[in-house]
Amino acid sequence: MTIHYLDNSATTRVSENAAKKAYTLMTEEFANPSSLHSMGFRASKELENARDTVASALGAESSEIIFTSGGSEANCLAILGAAHAHKKRGGRIVTSALEHSSVYDTMLHLKEEGFDVVFLPTKAGGKIDIDAAFEAIDERTILVSLMHTNNEVGIINPVEELKKIIKHKNSPALIHIDAVQAFGKTDIKVSRTGCDLLTVSSHKIHGPKGVGALYIRKGVRILPLTFGGKQERKLRPGTEALPLIGAFGEAVKELNIKGTTEHVRALNTYLREQLSEIDGIVINSPEDASPYILNFSTCAVRSETMLHHLAARDVFVSSGSACSKGGKSHVLKALSLPDEVADTAIRVSFSKHNTKDDCDALIEGIRDGLSTLARR
């Protein structure tokens, strides 16, 4: 029986080429990139090639990319590193209530440290309220952190506006963008977003888990979280995870943003149509959300029950963000959905491997679940 994997915003299948690259870098070119000999030199070339690939995908310079252990670490490094480096300029940090937990929890931590953290409200539909951002950003604001594409409902925030607001308000604030769910899915270029820091991850785009990257605009200073060696411009010391980084580079090389987005958009539209034919189903993702994510609620069967029911039929979806296993999603809470909607939310997320068959299997599973499972 084939599986219907519709949980690609949680993670994706690693591409053959990426996996092969990791294998080669573990068994053949396994030297330490910092070693002076020619094997070490070849390893460092592999490292820099991966860096070049990631940089050019973002329209950045290679020297502006730091590899980390993933999106969460990159978010923490960006936020804590910027907050601590620039606290003398002022104490205000602006973010939203819709962030990924690696941003949200870091912000709560900074609040405890004494920073004045402002959580921006959202407008109906879930986009960040840009007028509230305009109000909140002032001359004491040192950092604004916003996610580009939300991981639970796929809302796309108008992050390009931030640069203009900051300029207009004469604020010294740095801009951090969490682009984990956007990288490789929409053509993100750092110059266009106007950001100073930007987070991306490998395992959402068919690379391995355990590696991500942080873009740090040239001239922007942040402090490290760990100390040890000179790797990654001393901002992320320790021997580089070359097999993972090399595989990340391969995955980025294989991106076909335009083609995949068209493919996924067709599936998204199809699924929306099919779902709207089922009584009681509410679609939580707005029309202009990322086509890669479709969040809906059955308003009848609890998310987890439905999720396990679908898994028994080899259909794999998510009940919210996988990072907050079980816990009530602070994002759905921030969207102030009624309880019956929030409790029954299902997130479907697509990749290039999905087909119409997967959508049909999901629809069949949902219909079956709705007629057999106990209501909430």
Add this chain to the structure above:
Amino acid sequence: MKEIVLIKLGEIALKGLNRFSFEDALKKNIKSALYGAGYFKVSIAQSTIYVTPQSEVDMDEVCDRISRVFGIVSFSRACVCEKNIEDIFLKAPEYLADTLRYAKTFKVEAKRSDKKFPLTSPEISREVGGLLLEHFPHLTVDVHNPEVKVVVEIRDFGAYIHAGAEKGAGGIPVGTGGNAAILISGGIDSPVAAYMLAKRGVKLTAIHFASPPYTSERAEDKVQRLLRKVSRYAGPIEMITVPFTKIQERIKDECEEELFTIIMRRMMMKISNIIAEKYDCTALITGESLGQVASQTISAIACTDEAAEMPVFRPLIGMDKEEIIQISRKIDTFDISIEPFEDCCTVFTPKHPRTKPVLKFVKYAEEDAHLDDLIAEAVENVKVITIR
């Protein structure tokens, strides 16, 4: 909305009868700089170069690349309109929305080179200004010192709207100032010297001396990466790597220690002269700056200069280290230059190099070392790659 880049020519508009060859070179260089960024039509009319995308392109990237092409005084990223005021009215508010939304003051300047257009320049300014004020009521007009200067250009082939010009790289187009060879080691100075002469239109060839195993492949790789940065301004560069180990070893064995550096540099000049000639270069370039180190005193430079037959350009000769570093940061070579790998200039350096060498005695020492066969061998065994 269709966008193009309008490029204003610099000094080259003044170059009299040579103007056409300068313009052709610039067009070629712009095409080469945009290689891989999409398809473009590059045409010229009324001393403006038009870069018109023929495929979907990233205009930020296009402008970034154009900003590094020498021979351009300024350029504007503009919206293309039909040549009637209705279309200009339709497109201006939307195209300028991003720029005007958070601005406080603005003015509109119209340039009408097609005098058949029914409205005069002041009329166009007034009409478009009024329209923008309707769309963005928070703005006020400031004709003397506006935050945003909106320009409407009515030209022969169309009308264009933009929010002012960006500064170009200046200089004259690479290739119109002849060919010269830059001696590059991997330090801070030589990439800057290369950049400075490329700015004056010189097409570059690079000569690098490698001394394995005293210098490593990392040092050579470092030079390649430096040249890649320089090539963003200077176009493709042929890099010629000269095996220098045997020559350095013989100098060390046969000559007085204090003279090591000066003789080594004379050998570099001799070899570079031979190679430069082979590659159609008519001058050498070095990153020397007077008094920076022992080999860069007036007497030392006099001694090295004598070994080269071609003129040697030293654009950094009167600059302070700080000034040089500033340029190296601007062209993004500084961070690479300070990576700590041994290069040919730091191998075997004497403790007390002679600061006032006398040419006659240097030449005696050099003759005793019988270096001619090794020079021929080195020139024979160079490695050539193209950096772009």
